[in-house]
Amino acid sequence: MDDRSRHRALDQDDMATRLIPLVPPDDATAIIARFDHPAKQQVLEETATTVLPKVTDTPTPHETPEAPGEPHSENGVTIVPRRPVRTEEGYRSVHSEYTRTTVGSVVRAVSRGTGELLITFGLIVLLFAAYEVWGKSAIVDAHQEDLNRQLEQQWAAEPQTTPTVAPSGPPTQVAKPANGAVIASVHIPRLKKKWAVVQGVTPADIRYAPGHYPDTAMPGQIGNFSMAGHRTPAIWWDLDRLGPEEPVIVKTADTWYIYRVTSSEIVLPTAVQVVAPVPNKPGQAPDVAMLTMTTCNPKFNNYQRLVVHASLRRSQPVADGDPAELNG
Incomplete structure (x- = not known):
């Protein structure tokens, strides 16, 4: 078959x-x-x-017979048997030594939880600080655009609201603007920035713009045209970069005023004499037009004030175009 x-x-x-x-x-x-x-x-x-x-039944060289017992060390490695250990009270897990609650384990758990909580809290504080310093820049810039637009419309409607005064001329009395009103724009070519300036230095006034001290001179007048601004990236963050003879230019409805930096100083917040008609000389009658800018110091704090002084060097009508100093 x-x-x-x-x-x-x-x-x-x-x-x-x-x-x-x-x-x-x-x-x-x-x-x-x-x-x-x-x-x-x-x-x-x-x-x-x-x-x-x-x-x-012979195990391979890489295998170890499983047997109940206490954890032991082999070649520097702790071996934990996988089978439970039988005791008088019953079976005990071989991992109980590592999982049972002790004073040390409670302290470690509390320390670990506290550390994680502090790290989380620190991250929240850092994020909030970053928002306060940099996150508000976009908001300030948006408000500055609105203020500059408002200022241009105001100048177009009333082109002769601010008189032109020579540095050596007598002070001219003008009506004080209302707090919060936009009065001028200040340009600092060194920082490649400009800001609309409002009347008043209260927290509400200077929230989005530098503010003019109401009791000081107006732009171009004999005396001390003084301003205060926040030390934020959107406003006067880099004011400390201004050196001697750096131009600070103020524009009004009909005139450009070109000031040059003469000095800078760091003072306490109580040093109000820096905005006197003659800076640091209260009671003395002024004979020149000055400009003073104040801001917090150091950065991220406010227990000091950074003060920059400048004197008026020249002026020119807005109708003659932009001043050469505006381009640095």
Whole structure:
């Protein structure tokens, strides 16, 4: 009988089930029993016997038998058995030494929670400080655009609201603007910036712009045209960069006033004499036109004041175009 016939005989077998006997537990190999059918017996005799590999209980070199017991050290590594340890009270987890509550674990948990809380609080404070310093710049710039637009419209409606006064001329009495009103614009070419200046130095007045001390001279007048501004990136953040002879230019409805820096100083907030008609000389009558700018010092704090003084060098009508100093 050829191979095809023998296999066909197997396929035509009408046995309901085929049983494989259990392998004795101590037998290293398993031999599938032969069936009584002659064709099957002949096929199985010609088929290689299936032999299962011998199973040994010897662990490999990389394995360690699991056994209950206390954690121990091997080659500097702590080995923690995975099985629980049986005690008189019952079974105890081998990890209980590491998870049970102790004074040390409570102290560590409290310290860790306090540290995380302080770090979170510090990040919130830093983010708030960053917003106060840089985040408000966009808001201030937007308000400055509105104030400058308002100033241009005001000048167009009343082109002669501010008189032109020579540095050596007598002071001219003019009506004081209302607090919050826009009175001029100040340009500092060194900083490549300009600001609309409002009347008043209250926190509400100088929130978005430098403010003019109401009791000091107006732009171009004999005396001390004094202003205060916040030490923020959008206003007078870099005022300390101004050196001697740097131009500070003030524009009114009809005149450009070109001042030049003469000195700078750092004083206490109580040093109000810096905005006197003659700076630092209260009671003395002025004979020249001065300009003073004050701001907080140092940056990020306000326990001092940075003060920059300048004197009027020349003026020119707005109708004559922009002054040469405006371009640095």
